[in-house]
Amino acid sequence: MYSPQKLHPIAYLGSVVNAFRNLWIPLIIVFFNQRETIMSGNISLTWIVAVAGIFLLLVILFGGLDFINKYRTRFWIEDGKFVYKDGILTRREKEFDIERIQSIDFSEPIFHRLFKAVKLQVFTPGEGIVIDTMKKTQAEALQSIIYDEQEKIAQNKKDVENVRVGDASAWPREAGAASDAPVEAQPKRNFEVLHRLKRGELLLMSMTSGALGAFVAIIFAVLNIIGAQFIVERYIDYFGTIFQNSMIALSVAAIFFVVVGYSIGVLILYIKYHDYTLYKKDDDLAVEYGLLEKKHKSVNIKRVQNIIIRDSLLRRMIGYYSLSVTITSDTFEGEDTSSTVEVMPFIKRDTLYGIIEEILPNYEVIKPESSVPLRGYRRYFQISTLSLILITALVQYFLLSWGWILGLAALGITIAAGVYAARNNGYAITGDEINMLTTGFFTRNHFVIKHDKVIEGRITENPFLIRSKLANISVTTAAGIVGSTATVRFIERRDIDIIWDWIKEGGGRNEENLSESDQTMED
Known part of the structure; x- marks a missing residue:
């Protein structure tokens, strides 16, 4: 890794695949628009040759440029930096300070897994890079070296901090001095498993995670390509031939769509989150999941900006929550540009607190009581x-x-959703930490934020709220371009002043909890 490395040989084949992938949608649209002419057989050989020739020319053009770029791509580690260089005519070079690298993620799509290749993503707070495609052994070695380098840098800083002004070693050095003694190599720590989703939990999570929405999103994407009206009319006409009554036919068609769509959505989510496992090594967390496309995401605990605990009304009834953390990242590189890393998508309440105490012991999770008065x-x-x-x-x-x-x-x-939201909006302040409970449509987001991570506080109100002595307040931490924001709405003005004073003055005074609360989340 300390000398320039090439991409996996399969990356060159991927150039051709990418060219076809970028052109298949226009090709389908052309054939779909000309489907009547093609089906009738009234089509000339010249038209076929012309279309095929244009298509191959575009594949060679786009695929060839990508092929040359990948052939000239190099990456290596040098002088505490990760260096990436690519480009055809103009060579582009990016350098990432290893100390600032906060996430090293890689995924294994099913095609890549056949050749033991991965897509690697390296992110820092300011930018990132995606390498497609490299050997899995290269990715694992790169990840291990970067982690080791970060540990050495942290240890060197700690040693420097421990050196006092005026300290000196004896000269000439005495034989047998402690500094001459051989230093014992510290055994390398491997990632240890903190939690793994069981199959029953995975199935239950898939059934309560908007499975129908996942299916509908795919269906709409397909309909946008081939035309919605054509497919919907054929679908409804099919049930119309079975049932004479149009209302019954429409109802059965809708029920069938929901049942089949929900089942397929559950299957999609089950495959996506298969074998979800959380690992920990010193200050680094890693999650690994996926059946067809295996993904590996990592995050450094020291770079966590806030904690987010999510639940829905249904999940809350069965005692399950999800745990996420927010990191600083404002890059648009990669498929997933979100700064929120899902640590555990489905976990029991009691296990949740144990996990938080294990990985983030400096955070105190307190469930805020509702701060919304009846008039709000x-x-x-x-x-x-x-x-x-x-x-x-x-x-x-x-x-x-x-x-x-x-x-x-x-x-x-x-x-009902409004009343639920009002009953679950609140805050609790303890020392240098604020817990904020916000809501959506029968969902809750519990933010846990340290004062030194806050980058912005904002109060919003209008004449009607001023007259009612109510207001909204938002607290923002660093995360991507717009940040991660928690907003408590329609609470008393005196509560707004308490939160605002905390934002301005900070915590750490060990004051009493400014909002009475329990130490556990509500059942």
Whole structure:
């Protein structure tokens, strides 16, 4: 790794594959638009040759340029830096200070796994790089060397800090001095397993993680390519031939879509998060998961900006949560540009606290009580309610005579979601730490933030809130371009002042908890 390294030989074949992958959508659109002519057989040989020739020319052009770029790509470690160089006519070189590298991730798509190759992503707080495709042994060696280099740098800094001004060693050095004694090599610590998802938990997680949404997202992506109207009409017409009543046919088609879509979505999530495992080595965490595409993500504990504990109403009823941490990263490199790293996507409450105490002992997780007064409850659903009433009236008048039934059901759900949000918005301050509980649609996000990680505080209010002595407050930590923000809404103005004073003055005074709370999360 200390001399220039080349990419995996399969990367050159990947250039051709990438060219086909970039051109297959336009090719499908051309054939789909000309499907009637092609199916009728009324097509000339000249047209076929012309289309094939243009397609091959584009493949050679795009694939050839990518091939040359990958052939000239080199990477190595030199003088405490990770160096990456590529380019065809103009050579580009990036240098990453090893001390500032906070994440070394690699993934193994199914095609790469056949040839023992991986995609590597190296991120620092300011930028990052993606290397596609390198040998798995290279990636593991690079990751190990960078971790070792970071440990040496940290140890050297600690030794320097321990040296006092005026200290000196005897001269001439005496024989048999301690400094002449051979230094025992410290055994290298390997990653140890902290937690692994069981198969039953993995299945339960997949069933409660928006499986239908994952399926619908894929379906919409396909429909956008080949045309939604054509597929939807054929789908509904099929059930129309089975059932004479159009309402029954439409209902069965909808139920069938939901059931099949949910089942496929569960399968997709099960495959994606298969064998999810959390590892720890000194100050580094790593997660590994995936059946077809195996992913490996890492994060340094010292670079964590905040903790986020998430749950939904359904998961909360069965006692499961998810644990994520936010790191600083403002790069657009890679497929996943999010600064939030999911440490455990599905974990029991009791195990959750043990994991946090193990990996982040300096954080104290406290569940805040609701800080929203009764006069603030209606503000969580009043705008949504008014919009829903207007939409229901339009649907009732122009489309469906029984639209009011759907509107009434949606209204009840909206009000219930608003009350749920109001009952689960709050904060708790202890020393240099703030716990903030925010909500979505029957979901909760529990942020745990240290004062020295806060980069921005913001109060938002309007004349109506001022008259009611309510306001919203947001606390932001570094994370990507826009940061990671926790917002508590419609709380008392005196609570806003308490949080604002904490942001300005900081913690560390060991004051009493400024918001009464329990030491565990609510069941």
